[in-house]
Amino acid sequence: MQSISLVSLVRKHRSLAFGLFAMLAAGQVSANGAIGDHVNDLKGHLEQYSEEVNWLVSKYDEVVDTYEKQGKKAANSNVMVEYWEEVDFHSAIETNYVPVYANIWQGIFGVKQAIDAGEPIAKVREEQAKLNQALWQALGAVKLASQYQEKGLLAKVQTTEAEPTSMPETLEDIKHRLDRVVAKYAEQLPEAATSIVHDTYLHRFEGVEGALIEQDAALVEDLEKDFNVTLPQALDGKSSVDDVRKVVESMQVKLDKAKSLLEEAEKKRKDVF
Structure with missing residues (x-):
């Protein structure tokens, strides 16, 4: 199973660390409803998040495999969104690094639309690779955020929006x-x-x-x-x-x-x- 190293992540995506620092002490509110307490204990849930990302990669691969072998009706691309909204990792990345969160949605719909349009399998696989990259990058971002959180540099996620004071x-x-x-x-x-x-x-x-x-x-x-x-x-x-x-x-x-x-x-x- 693919993994991502934090050192590699920071080297390849220098803007990621900057983006996380820019959001320190700025409690984020989920754009998709209630979030769990797990977002305020990232380190304690890293294993869970890793399992969820592996699960997502596997489930999305099943959808693409089904498309390749049985066609778009059998693939049921709608489940891709359902899978993403089902996992806790969804809110973990949304509350800590929104740009990568957007990339995941973009990747999901990239695969979904390619399937719905009946694109060649090579095109679908290309979109799937982008989605997987976004998921692994997101996991690295959450790992990095967990380090900041453990050091007290990352504010707890707020359930109400804080008004800027300057x-x-x-x-x-x-x-x-x-x-x-x-x-x-x-x-x-x-x-x-x-x-x-x-x-x-x-x-x-x-x-x-x-x-x-x-x-x-x-x-x-x-x-x-x-x-x-x-x-x-x-x-x-x-x-x-x-x-x-x-x-x-x-x-x-x-x-x-x-x-x-x-x-x-x-x-x-x-x-x-």
């Missing part, structure tokens, strides 16, 4: 919400993804606009267009998950710039007084 924190929260937009779109829930975008703009971005306009009005105008035009258009159901992710990543770069501007402005203000 403008830089608000911008970080916006970035995490945009990750969830990609995840929802990967789940083939474009309306839910669009709702997150509108809610984030109204209840988060508008709260920092005034201060940010003083620093870079053009940047604010650019982000307003992204929130109200570019990203909603990408969520029309016709774009690929990768296309939506590119829009979000571009917005997150701009939000990082905005955060730096606000932090620098605050530093200058303190130096003056």
Whole structure:
């Protein structure tokens, strides 16, 4: 059975560790209902998560094998989503690293749609390989998160959303919400993804606009267009998950710039007084 080394994971996916650190102390709420207490004891459930990932890989392989031998009707691709939502690992990765969580959904639907479309088995296997890679990467991410959690660097998962207490924190929260937009779109829930975008703009971005306009009005105008035009258009159901992710990543770069501007402005203000 395939395994993944944490050392290899960090070397090959340097952004993974950065992403986990960026989410420290920012309790995440599951986008799919209630979560179990296991997410606050990751180390104690690593063996369970490993077993679940192995089980998922095996069950998905059974679906693809059935497709290859008996065709798409016998394969019943709908069970792929059911398998994923059945395991605890689902919420373990969702509450700790949303980008990889989105990749798993993208992988599941990549295989499912290839089967439903009657694609050649080589194409289905190609999509299956992407899904397996996402699952193993996710397991590595949870293992890494368990180390941070054990050292007290990872906040317990909250069941209610914590409000940001400063403008830089608000911008970080916006970035995490945009990750969830990609995840929802990967789940083939474009309306839910669009709702997150509108809610984030109204209840988060508008709260920092005034201060940010003083620093870079053009940047604010650019982000307003992204929130109200570019990203909603990408969520029309016709774009690929990768296309939506590119829009979000571009917005997150701009939000990082905005955060730096606000932090620098605050530093200058303190130096003056």
